[in-house]
Amino acid sequence: MNALTFPQGIDTAGASERPLLDVSGVTLQYKTRRHLVTATYRVDFQVFQAERYILLGPSGCGKSSLLKAVGGFLQPVEGAIRLNGRKVTRPGPDRMMVFQEFDQLPPWKTVKQNVMFPLLASGKAGRREAEEKALDCIARVNLTKFADVHPHMLSGGMKQRVAIARAMAMEPDILLMDEPFAALDALTRRKMQEELLALWDDLRFTVLFVTHSIEEALVVGSRILVLSPHPGQVKAELNCAVHDHGSVGGAEFQALANRIHTMLFAEDVEGAVTDGVSDAAAGGTR
Template sequence: MGASASAAFIDSTPLTVPAATAATAAAAAAAASGRLLSVDRVSLEYRTRERIVRATHNVSFDVYGGDRFVLLGPSGCGKSTLLKAVAGFIPPVSGTISLGGEPVRGPGADRIVVFQEFDQLPPWKTVLQNVAFPLRVAKKLGRTEANGLALHYLEKVGLASFANAYPHTLSGGMKQRVAIARALAMQPRVLLMDEPFAALDALTRRKMQEELLRLWDDVRFTLLFVTHSIEEALIVGNRILLLSPHPGRVRAELNSHQYTHDSAGQDTFRDSVAHIHRLLFEETGAAS
């Protein structure tokens, strides 16, 4: 990569974007005006039968309103553990995580997670019921209002015609779209996605990436996205945090807003993939 291209790529200035609808304009403007999520010198550990394992060490980053922020690193670097800590499932052993200036002390409806597994949907509920039920419980909406909001987001993911279907009749990609609709219907301050497309075939994975970006253009939510695919990180994210092999430490923070699926065959895209691979592995001699 040439010097000018490299400088543009490593520029990590956060992007702030306007809201797509009048209903979300005020909230999006407030979120985009400063840091929304702050992870400050966070170290995380988990226990196995034999020992305590350090998952991440002294990790810091900020997510701004409207960001599509990607945590990228090899398997075992602690990126999913870090996402779970942001969700409030795992407390840091040191450092702090805050959302909107308030410390994260546990799970909350302001942070909704979409996991990799397809079976996130109770099989005895219809698609509509799966999306509406959390709205009734967490948002305390009535049945009519919850169903209306659920249908609105099912339309956004192209599944309104499957509202009365049951999960076992859906493909893996369709189940993930329902999970995304359910998460967006909750209108979280940050949508958390833990390798949500990793188990899909290549064609479906690309389609889901395209649909996620289309939804972001429409709704302009704030996204924290975990992947171990360099190509997916470049396409889905506008900012990427690189984590070293275990235990995860910050290797670099990069700007990738200039890339789309159409960039994949270009020299600059291939150069960026190679550049990231060197940053992740070659400096330490680690292998993937």
């Protein structure tokens, strides 16, 4: 029996479908000792159930700040964020975060104990149910034989699998991933991308994924929001889903990669954005 239950994906082709996540006109700011820094300016996007939605942009464009705001750790100075129609004002178990750093796992807990911990701490499950869910999630990330070892015995990729299993065990409405594979070597990074997609194929959960890698955005995502340099503003939203069509690395993949590269780096940015938006609107699905 499937121990994990996530909201089933919906057909998002119809404009009347209500989004799972609605980010509307969000401006985020930080205060430093001398300045007020605007991280993002009036950003809008919507994420539907079972989507793999990517926030893509250069360093400093505010994509991680947006993820923190969706997580409830940072409040907008303008605009609003709503999940399932409810305004996000604080962190909650309906949004689980996977970070880039490998030190997010308490080193004194075994793999199984790490995955069980949020279930027990939140009161979402008793010890027996928490253990069952933990073992199921650990199996899904192919770490069953490491369930009773401690994090220092694991590679970086294995630690990230544990972090993903821990987040998935909570069955969140949306999984927030902040450049989770950026610190891994190239081969391990690609393997982790494929494992995430395989997990998604099985469970169809919703992902909001931050990256500054065009290739990773196209491998992992079904839609991509391209953000401008600081302060982050929306340049374009592109439908990709090259993974779904089995064309990773093919002509469609390369054409989209070139288009996004043009948006981010070409001198004639405004023209590139207009072309990208028009092309995105002309075809594809959400």
